[in-house]
Amino acid sequence: MFFSVRGRATVITVAVAALVLALVFVLLMLLARDWTRNNVWQESEQTVERVVSDITRGRGVESLDTGPGETDLVQVVGSDGRVVAASEAMRGRPALAADEVTEGKVLLDETDCPDFLNGCVRLFGTRLGWSPWGANVMVVAASPLPTLVNVWLLPLGLLLVMAGLLVLIAWWTWHTIGRAFVPIDEIRAEMADFGARGLGHRVPVPQTGGELQALAETVNATLERLEEATDRERRFVSDASHDLRNPLTGLQTRLEVALDEPDDHEWRPTVESALRDTRRLNEIIVDLLELSRLDARAPVPVERSDLGELVRREVARRPTRVPISTHLEGGVFVRATPGRLIRVLGNLLSNAERHAEGHIEVTVAREGDDAVLEVLDDGAGVPEEARERVFERFARLPESRDRDPQGTGLGLPIAREIAEIYGGSLRLADGPSGARFVLRLPIAGQPGASVRNGE
Structure with a gap:
């Protein structure tokens, strides 16, 4: 099942989706960590700013009582490194960052992991020149840093959501590709049945666009x-x-x-x-x-030939019972095999001789990008409804059989095949009388090296 196109496509889609979701998970966790740390840092800074503001306004120990959005880990540390005041949660605890305070730092902003606290904290402190507890003290606030235990719900929730998305993507891919392959399976089943039904059978066409x-x-x-x-x-x-x-x-x-x-x-x-x-x-x-x-469209050598000159030579050497008049424009070049062009002209002239009463006319002219060869006779002509039938192999009209019982019925089909091989056409057109065969071939470009081309 997984070695099918459907299975491989599903596996590849799920793998790519898993990679993308893993990157998203990492980015979300980094963003969550940064957001949490920013909140922690903001919490400690806001606490210190509020305590310092209260102290400057003359409040004493009551200024260490914290409110919503503030940390309850607050100390006032003297210049000798001893705790001179503390919030309720920090009473009886050693001084935070005592070494930095005794060194005379004015501002404190660092991370510490003291033994008497459960985990690491972010410390923020500022030094005061005057306070109810003496001069040159530092107000320090500590905010616990987030740990895996604190934030385990976030990654777990993200993992569950992403696992659900992967399952949904896998199901949707499998289902969608399966539905897309239903018409293909129907076509395959119908084509496998051709041995019994024959070539007249057709596959179903889904109207899906x-x-x-x-x-x-x-x-x-x-x-x-x-x-x-x-x-x-x-x-x-x-x-x-x-x-x-x-x-x-x-x-x-x-x-x-x-x-x-x-x-x-x-x-x-x-x-x-x-x-x-x-x-x-x-x-x-x-x-x-x-x-x-x-x-078979077998490759044969082609060359650039003057169609008018080729017709002139062929008509001149051809014995005929019916006079042939020509109107040949010079410089009408085509790229084809001369022998095959002579065969086309010979077949058209033979057909005209069988049906002409007393005259055949051959013209060569250039019309736009086409070289046009016309062969006209003054015979009875071909009914319009039978004009395509004369190009069918072995097809012969009653008049043709009467005039030449020995004919093969292959001359005109061969002539049309040759015309189409060289990108042209051969058809029966309306004429003043009799049959008017019109051969069109593309005009050849400038002289160049001969090529081999069977198309």
Whole structure:
């Protein structure tokens, strides 16, 4: 129990509180001692001052009778060190500070522990030139100093109060931390149950505000992303298996048919069909490997590239059945891997070629801090409700399947993944006609050394 966070926090809190209370106890005892001593000193001084005042006004022995707030230990000591007068409590007692009186001291202020008194006293005295008992006498008053026996109730009371405070602090710490950990225990219990309930389960969110609620919301958001990633991977495996099965089945069938034919059978058409299936398999595998690398965010070298110049070279070398016009602004630099940018452009142009009726337009321009690449075709376009679906892996609209049955459905998802890796975006926007794909990438800074960055 004490090895838990709750137990350790309670022990540490109590230890710190005990240290603080011990310091407070010492300070209070020092203050109490000083306060008591000041009262004792004040008591003896006030007694002497009052007796001296009464003597100067002509009072005799009756001036030694003490009142409230005064000490009853009063003596009048002659210059020879003998007691010439004393209060009732000091009658028959030896002289206080006789040596100091005979030495001729005018003022006496010291602590003494005479044998005939129970404990130490604080002595205060003043010399008088004239008195009813003769000249040159000293009036001395003694006030008992506080001892542990006298003040034992104060430290005992303080210790009891501080012990109670420590118990209260320990209980409050244990109780408060326990209540704070209740939502965490609930979250832990719910997460331990995921094996039985699946990723669709969510942890409870305490409506307490602060860090605990943020923790539960973050856990649920993470679980949601994990569930989406798992579902996406499941669909990915299912779709990949389906897309791979078709060319594999066709390839196997053609090869089996070719083996069953007589030796003089014309085999070239069969081999050509098998070669087409093999190429399709290769395209799917290449796309799957590229997606795997993109998902892993593997570091690749990047460099500062002129986006307009890169597009110009790629369009110039690309054979196409549809004319492509370009409007390329110079000096639009981005920091990325040129090979991946070429793949994005190639996927966008391939998609445009499948749907264009007679023209494709490519533009590169700078808009604020972004480099913008647009690819427009004059085809039928994409319905607004299906614009996000075209970026799902293996997702293909009916028109796309009709125009190119051999497509993999991975070109546009790969293009978007690459754009997001370099801090940009790829989306379908409104256009005058057909589909308008807009790629945005951050403008690169000044030329510098190449870095390796997979994000």
